[in-house]
Amino acid sequence: MFGWLRSLFGAGPAPADERVERPAAPVAKAPAAMAPETTMATTAEASGDDGGRDDGARYVIVGAGPAGVIAAETLRAADPDGDVLIVHGEDGPPYSRMAIPYYLTGMIDEAGTTLRKAADHYDDLGIRIRHGRVERVLADDGRLALAGGGSVTFERLLVATGATPIRPQIEGLDLPGVHPCWTLEDARDIVRLAEPGSRVVLLGAGFIGCIILEALVKRGVELTVVEMGDRMVPRMLDATAGGMLKRWCEGKGIKVLTSTSITRIEPATDAAAEGGGLAVELSGGETVPAHLVVVAAGVRANMAMLDGAGIDTDQGVLVDHHLRSSHPRVYAAGDVAQGPDFSTGGFSVHAVQPTAVDHGRIAALNMAGGDAPYKGSLVMNVLDTLGLVSCSFGRWQGADGGEQAERIDQDAYKYINLRFEDDKLVGAITLGRTDWVGVVRGLIQTEVALGPWKDKLIADPHRVMEAYLARVGTA
Amino acid sequence: MQKSLHIDPGKCTNCLQCELACSYDNEGVFNPAKSRIKVFTFHDEGRFVPYTCTQCAEAWCMQACPVDAISLDAATGAKVVSEWLCVGCKVCTIACPFGTVNYNADSGKVIKCDLCGGDPECAKACPTEAITYIDANWTGLDRMRQWAARTDAGSGAGASASA
Known part of the structure; x- marks a missing residue:
């Protein structure tokens, strides 16, 4: 039954019930079991010493976001004999950037952001996690060069490195008190600086900006939002919806400036310092004081490690209907991948969670030798703004x-x-x-x-x- | 033997006992807006269709959850939302192509049918047996028949089912 629905994603994916990767219900019902120490210790143990040693696996996944983790789980099920190694560029267990806003509001702690809650999830599946940053992909050699000297060999590689925030060309963006909001590390900084009553300027009212917006308001800051586009969330909402959202936010006491950009950020003069340590100059000529500037000016595919690898890229890593790149051993999934687009028939980067999940599963099935063509991703977004x-x-x-x-x-x-x-x-x-x-x-x-x-x-x-x-x- | 909800719209009289029983059992209020099952009405045809999650094998909601808050209840086959873990991001509400995961603004979490742990209140409350909780294979067969009929009618969805 529902074969027609499965066919949305091509012939490949097996029903979830037939897969065994998801933890049993007891974990979900006992939050006490997810103390951060437990999770961290297990992961550190699993990853071992991440120094310069050499390593390798049949399947290597770069990136530990949803696409990477789903791919690892799917590979484990599809090829029980093939070893799976995730190279994770950050500390701690794999986590969900989508959960960061809820961490910012204090709804969840850091353990609540993890993609999988069972402490021994990866160990149980025999999925190894190695912490380290990939500097270069040497696709023809089947090898990754890591920062710090180690290398990792692979038979099949999945690039699931996600996206990185775009840094606009604005003078003063390096000043203390100016932060992107993308990683858990960024979130920790913002939690520290965004105290109740502090003045915060948010650059960007796109999808990510609006998610952070909610978190900032819930922290009780005095907020000004600066958006270059002529409306809020211009890449997700039309003029009617964007206009209604702006009016809604203004009704909640937020200053929303559309068709506006930040021209310069300077340390505040002594006289103005009471309003915050920074002076933010806007395109209209106005200057607003701020304790904190949060930059959410969009993201782009994180594929610097592919420079010189001879892999075709455009807005992301170009992949075919099997999510394979121009190199036969290398696949890509998630925010970094420019894959089949259900709506246009072309190839697009759809940096959203449901696409990352589909990509991870389909890429893994094909990496394991299956034939799982992908019908393409449908871009979809849901946003709760106050x-x-x-x-x-x-x-x-x-x-x-x-x-x-x-x-x-x-x-x-x-x-x-x-x-x-x-x-x-x-x-x-x-x-x-x-x-x-x-x-x-x-x-x-x-x-x-x-x-x-x-x-x-x-x-x-x-x-x-x-x-x-x-x-x-x-x- | 695993059971599932079987819905026969032809027997539904739009009495809404299912919605009341569901909201009361799960949310403690008699409020159809908080029910996980809903009767959709087609007044021009005088037809009423109770509708809720089919606990589909693909589990789009569970796959899409970024914080592992939806898990499989191995005993019933239900996909169950953990109120502890759900952060209310709503990705599951757009990922489910059946529309059967809904956001509850009061709790800030999503809600969906969990088969009441294996004893669904809607089926018990239904006075006309429009909603029954029966052997899953039987309902599956019935669904396949419906789909076969769709294919004969040449609808797009039916055609891809046979592909």
Whole structure:
């Protein structure tokens, strides 16, 4: 059953029930078992001395984010005899950057950010984790050169190195008190500096900026947001939704400056220092004082270690429908990969969690010798900005000549916009709606012909669930 | 033998006992908005369709969770959200193509059907046997028949099922 759904991702992936990698329920029900000491100690033990020694495995994965970890687990299941080694560029166990905002608010501690909660998860599966930074990939030699001198040999390599924050060209970005927010280390710095009542300037109201925004407000800071685009989250929301979100944030006491950039950051003069240690000069000429500037000006694929490796790259590592790069031994997955795009038929970087998870699984199945073609990723985002939840799916900008359905309630902060191509749903934006919203993905990715339900959706776009039940089935 | 929820929309009268039982048992309130099962109405056809998670094998929600908060209950086959571990990021709510994982703004966590640990309240509350909790193989067969019918009708989804 649901073979059609599995076929969204190609023939490959086995049902989760048939895989054994996920820990049993007791772990999830006993948070006391996840004391950070336990997790850290086990990982350190598993990784051993990470100095300059040489190492190797049949399958080597660079990067310990969701794509890397899912790939390791899938490889373990697909090839029980093949050894799997993750090279992890940071300290501690593999963690989820998506969890950082919740760490910033204090909802979870560092242990709560880990991708897997069972202390012996990787040991149990025989997945080794080695801490170290990869300097170069020598694909023809089947070898990685690590910073510090060691090397790691591989038969098959997965590049799952994620993304790195973009550093805009702004004078003063090196000053103390100016921080990116990307790694757990960055988050620790921000937790230290973003005290209640302190003045914070956030550069960037993109997806990541907005997630941090919520965390900063919950810490009780006085916040100014500076966004170059003409609206908030311009790559995820249209003008209507972006405008409503801005109004929502302003209503919560946040100063939101769109179509604005930071021209310079300077140490504050003595007279102004009470407002914070920094003076932030804006493109409009205004200068705002700040204790802390958080930079969230977007990210780009982290692929510096591939320089000179002879692997084709563009916005990310170019991979085919088997997530294999231009080098037969090297695959890529997650934020670093520019892979098949479900909506356009081209190749795109979709730096979102569901894509990372799909990529990790599909790449691993192919690395292990399987034939698991990928139908392509559907870009999708969900964002909670101080209680206003927005979602976008697929081609929310619309298809050429395609119709749309829209319902706007400015006062209630509710909005939905559906985009059609012929009588199929190809994209959507929702604001202020959280119920049954995943079905939008189902409607888009099954490519179901809506028939009479297209007109019903144009009359009332909120009836997406009913359209799915009527056209796809009642499961 | 593993069981699963079997839904027969033809028997549903829209009495909403399932929604009330679900919200009361799981959230302590009689509030259909907090129910993990929902009856969708098609008034023009006089048809009512109870709908909830099928505990699908692909488990898109569980795979997408960035903090390991959704796990498999080996006894029932349910995919279960841990309230302790869920951070409320909502990625599962967009990753589930069935739409059956929902965000509960009051708790800041997501909720989904967990089969009540193997004794689903909705099935017990349903007065017309539109919702029953029965042998999983039987419901599977029934679903496959539905899909076979879809394929005959030449719908896009059915066509890819046979691929």
